[in-house]
Amino acid sequence: MDGGGRLLRKAFPEHWAFLLGEIALYSLVVLVLTGVWLTFFFKPEMREVVYQGRYVPLRGIRMSQAFDSTLHISFDVRGGLLVRQMHHWAALVFVAAIGVHLLRIFFTGAFRRPREMNWVIGVTLFVIAVTEGFAGYSLPDDLLSGTGLRIAQGIMLSLPVVGTYMSMFVFGSQFPGEDIVARLYGMHILLLPGLLIALVTVHLILVFQLKHTQWRGPGRTNRNVVGKPLFPQFMALSMGLSFAVGGVTALLGGLAQINPVWVYGPYRPDQVSTGSQPDWYVGFLEGALRLVPPWETNVAGHTLMWNVLLPAIVLPGLLFLVLYAYPFVEQKLTGEWREERNLCDRPRERPVRTGLGVAGTIFYAVLLLAGGNDIMANSFRVSLNTLTWIFRIALVVAPIVGFLITRWLCHALLVAEQRRLTEGQETGRVRQTVEGGYASDHRPVTRFRPGAPRRAISPPESRTGTPSPEPPTPAPRRR
Template identity: 75%
Template structure:
């Protein structure tokens, strides 16, 4: 007798896998595999950051096999002939070797660099999403602080990696970093000597940055990412208001197999897009800059975008200096490069507690706020983004002046005035727009959706016809606190 084995369908295989894991691990019914994940696109921003970090780890491990973090001076005799016979550090020569002599080396280098930019951008946009939707409120204050710390560590990691090749551009950035250290009163010289080991540039800086870049900071990032994900699982995701969604439940697709399948697809999309950028869009061509020399400055040099706001702040502050007790205080460096970043991150860390203090809202929140329903918070966020944008644009004031044929001094004053005027203006405009959108929602709830049809009345006037909102839309608006006769609830809103 011949036995025929029925071919297993993918759904059956997935069910058997889930059943097997559920009987042996804490992932069964009510466990990990059944955790609900929201399916709204805005929740994918954190996943993009996570997968950018994975690409960074994979490409970084490969690059460590060929990079030599040494400041020993050598004479170049590699494949890139324009630099043949030039003296340079071993770190710079190994970077050229990876780019021109290792098969696929340039692709991996550029993939690593693009992944770093996307990783930082995704963290920043993810933080903005959490801020504007109020997902930082109780019980997620600690996770918000972990996210801000991840962003801070990612900035440090990016700067350390950016400085490793010891090319002219990264060396100029390190020189600026040393100047920032020296601007700190009393202890600045000690901090500089501790970091560099000797007078700039010295022989210890690149090896020390290398240890930070491949060991200490990635280890901290990996630990904090793990803790961040554990808290996300423990506290559950926030979700948008809708039928069946409350502050007491978590609605979404289960982790296995739906979320695993979609998230795996997103990983390969991120990896593919980054690889496409690495192969088609050149970035950080260190061979064009040449090795670092203290007496040479590259024309039109710009840092990566994530430290561009520091560059802009340095360019906007006037040359203020003060002598105090025999010590020169360089306010033009201390204020923009030390005080400003410390103040910005202090506000980010403290904001959940400040909002709770001023609003008196100490309740747990698992539903996302619509930005329009929190006009003050939304206005503050837009003002902060505007403030950052002005500083970022000011970091390229020389390029802008050259490109548009305007005076550099005039452009600098334009940015100084914009830095003071635009953020408050952005706050006022944003708050007004939020109130207008709220009013439009109340009208829509009371009168229905506009159809676009206009009719003439007997009296000669014109009216626009409306059709009732669907039940889902009405339910959603009412869940956000809207009523036909009353404005949205302002409980938990900042008064300003």
């Protein structure tokens, strides 16, 4: 079979967990299509104009050209609000899909040799996606996004010695300046999307070049892949998923309001958006900024603002450093770096790794909740200081407790599985023994199901063929 035929017959696993990356891919397609449409109407200028559009409450208000064009898209362009909200929802789905996909890769051990580079690319995609989302979120120049930019400038200023120069370089002058929207616009529509598309292309090439990971099962080994061939079965499934992603995004854009900038109004440096919350993917940074005490130190005439430097620069730097290094560290400690690993682990089979993943997820969740501590305190009528201390304690204690409980559960599940393999599986029938007692019947556990449908299989040589015949299921026996 020629190369094209082998490519079309390449097998892909059928489990739903392997489609998370597809959701991220098709969300990116929606982002590109809606983003191109929005560029026809958005004006990335901070020149002040007087609003004369259809939204009556803001008529006669001075605002930037960027905010004016955003209102024009929302109220004057036919279908503009739908497309703008689709773009925003697709961005949230895109980042979420990458994050959940990375979690699936982590918990199943699919980052091991020979896929370390794909893991590095995935983490880099997540970083670029977060940066791209923040850049797009800041373009309308409304009061909410301007507050986010003010926080970003404060983070820059926390850098010793170079912070002031970096802020002047990014904003072009004293905050807010007149260049930041135009600079973010160039990054948002050209530089960052180009990097995303390039890395996604490399990621897909590596997926096709390497064997796809799969769950253990009948006929599945470390040297083949069992599943649906690329054409026509998997391609039809993938196209259906693409339409579903586009349809759900359109429904969200039409029915679920998001980022109503006309409610916030134009940005003014002397105003702050009360109760403002960033998009969820940067919410953990907001929570970290709120939890660190107001620590400051003066060194050689320079003020080190630890309450900003630690949560906004050191914490995310360490977080992504750990993510980048984890595959190499784990394989080195376990000695698995010498062999290829194409079969996925079940999370319970790796108690330590699963515990670390749960601990990291809890750590992130606590920071995300802490980012809204003022809203929670006001809604539940509790003390803001008390709630802040609860989150500070939970940030240290909760991940440790989560790790210990998860590791215990994994060990318990492994023991239960070993007992089931040793004693057999209960049949549901109970019999009376000659001594007058009662005992349940068991049958040996078999991983082969009679009459199970055949699946496509890709051996390493040709990536085509059929699975080996399944052995007959032994008859149930009584214990």
